[in-house]
Amino acid sequence: QSARAAEICRMAPVVPVLVVDDPAHAAPLARALVAGGLPALEVTLRTPAALEVIRAMAEVEGGVVGAGTLLTPGDVKAAKAAGARFGVSPGATQRLIAACEDEGLPLLAGAVTASEVMALLEAGYTVGKFFPAETSGGAAAIKALGGPLPQMAFCPTGGIGLGNARDYLSLSNVMCVGGSWIAPKAMVQAGDWGGITRLAAEAAALQR
Ligand code: 3PG
Numbered sequence: 559q560s561a562r563a564a565e566i567c568r569m570a571p572v573v574p575v576l577v578v579d580d581p582a583h584a585a586p587l588a589r590a591l592v593a594g595g596l597p598a599l600e601v602t603l604r605t606p607a608a609l610e611v612i613r614a615m616a617e618v619e620g621g622v623v624g625a626g627t628l629l630t631p632g633d634v635k636a637a638k639a640a641g642a643r644f645g646v647s648p649g650a651t652q653r654l655i656a657a658c659e660d661e662g663l664p665l666l667a668g669a670v671t672a673s674e675v676m677a678l679l680e681a682g683y684t685v686g687k688f689f690p691a692e693t694s695g696g697a698a699a700i701k702a703l704g705g706p707l708p709q710m711a712f713c714p715t716g717g718i719g720l721g722n723a724r725d726y727l728s729l730s731n732v733m734c735v736g737g738s739w740i741a742p743k744a745m746v747q748a749g750d751w752g753g754i755t756r757l758a759a760e761a762a763a764l765q766r
Pocket of ligand 1: 575602626689715716717718736737738739
């Protein structure tokens with residue numbers, strides 16, 4: 559599972575974190591992001607429409623849709639059934655990890671402390687999410703963790719935008735970053751797909 563999660567992180571420098579209220583927005587939004595060069599998409603399970611959104615995005619060619627905010631084994635089952643090809647969680651519990659193993663769902667589980675990273679390593683994961691990135695010490699904290707724990711790579715998320723993404727992407731233990739800035743709510747609601755493609759292209763051009 560860890561190798562498959564790493565593959566997702568290698569697809570692009572940025573994974574858009576999507577909070578979608580209206581399932582009608584799902585397919586055009588996914589197409590706009592893929593067109594801009596961001597194929598891996600995280601749909602958070604934070605809206606009632608999320609599973610329907612995942613189902614619609616899973617049909618979009620060139621996209622690899624995942625489910626974010628996985629908290630329980632039930633979330634894992636529902637996300638997999640909807641067509642999610644990877645999962646993201648703000649943290650990590652043994653039950654959640656076991657459920658993802660059972661379902662064959664690659665997981666980016668959250669870890670920000672040395673002990674949390676060590677627990678993920680023990681579970682066989684060498685890639686994880688670092689959340690909430692900016693308030694957990696930001697790029698400096700990830701760099702420091704890389705001293706004793708260089709085998710763990712991260713996808714930091716939370717408070718990241720175009721302005722500070724480079725601070726993270728320049729680190730050897732950062733594979734990609736996640737963020738919601740590529741799909742602002744107002745642009746999604748206005749159906750500004752061209753604008754979202756431009757934001758995605760800007761993000762896709764970031765160097766790692
Ligand atoms: C997440 O769910 O990972 C974060 O809410 C995304 O953080 P951002 O909105 O600060 O980009």
